[in-house]
Amino acid sequence: MALRTGHGNGAGVPRVEVRAPDELPAPVPAPLAVAGGQGQRRADGTADQEFAKLLGRLGGLAKSSGFAPYRQLAADFTAQHTVALAAMAGGQVGPAPSSMVASAGLQLGASRWAFDRGAKRRDPALLKLGSTLANDSRQNLLAAYELAVREAKARDSNGESFAADVERANAEAIAEGERQREAELRSRAQPEEDVEP
């Protein structure tokens, strides 16, 4: 990301530029035991308790507004993408990239709403709005990825999460090695026991 001085139509307004996807930093793998995020939908499509709370916090829109299903899409997308992003960002997504993902989710939902409305009303302006919102959503997702990975690297250089991961890996290696050694000792002792009267 880079902060640029706006020019042309955007003169006087600072502008945050997002790097192209092929210039983004390499992901930081999450530990294997990363939790699946804040609740999720059940197989039958209903929300579990945690997810219902999250949806409630997002606030409901009257069904009559026609935006409710799109808001639902936005919430689902936000929850799923945040989990996917955490897997690439050391297992955590901080408040700032989370807000970007939430905005990207709303922009995506609104974009789909605008496309549908535009198609129904044959309104090119709404179709154009849908396209613009989709692009805005993409920019937020790219920015969220970059910021989340940068934060993950900062956490790593801080050493706390890395040290904990190393400690866990070492403990597992030692435990597995000791189990294997005990098994070998047992299997070596077995033939001698067999020949005992």
Next chain:
Amino acid sequence: MKRMTLRQFASSKAYCGLDLSPLTAAIMDASEGIRPTTISDGEAFAHFGCTLADLPTERRRTVAVRAGGRGGKTSRLLAPAALHAAWTVPLPTLRRGEVASALLVAPDLKLARQALSFVIGYVEDSKILTRALVEPPTRDSVELRRPDGKRVRVEVIAASRGGRGVRGRTLVFAGLDEACFFFDETSGVINDADVYRAVLQRVVDVGQVWPASTPWLADTGLLEQLIAKNWGTHGHALVCTAGTRSMNPSWDPTGEIEQDLRDQDPDAAMREIDGLPMAGGAGVFFDPEALRACVDETLVLPLPIVRAA
């Protein structure tokens, strides 16, 4: 905190993820004073010259391995041992900004880089070690920052006269790969003992020196001397000899390569597959044994008497 053993490190999926042969696992265990559980007394006698119970119960600073080619000396012993030392050897006296080294020394840089390529492969396949990389590996070194903040570089050098290339470093490990073939490139001088002496003094506590090689001449060179002095007793060094199949049971499953080599060059097959050196003096102008027999240390060289004026 308990230190991870070499075998645990090599087998762990979080680190090297190797499926070790029984003898390789036994060498790793014995190198740290742990009684092996993967081989029998008979096998221990054949490879270490003593029973399992007589193997040392404390780590030795030197671990010497003479084995046939394609047994995995470099890929499954030296490379994991270098990486394990880089990752686990305590470095309480390393100063801020100082970088310790785990050296891979070989007769030439090409061979040494081959050994390093195994290390780089293990690092890049490990989620933990990848995160410890200070910068992308080069063909001559790979540098890790450990969780304790210490930086250790696994690096390659070619064996040089007087072992000068290894001086001026804090070492956690030195692997002398193909030690039976150490000659200085410019002078042609055999320098295995020089390199060994230079690294042995510089390796920190808990660190080790591993000379390993396919055999060359019997009774000649550092590795053969280490084996001769420590075979069965392991007083100053743990020593082990093995053929290719003992080290790597999956080598040449059809026996085609072995048969071909034995038919075409039985002497080479003895060295490369059985791990046995050529008979004494086969490659030198004078038999070292004959030379030794000719020397009488008690004789004094008569010198002209110089009287003061």
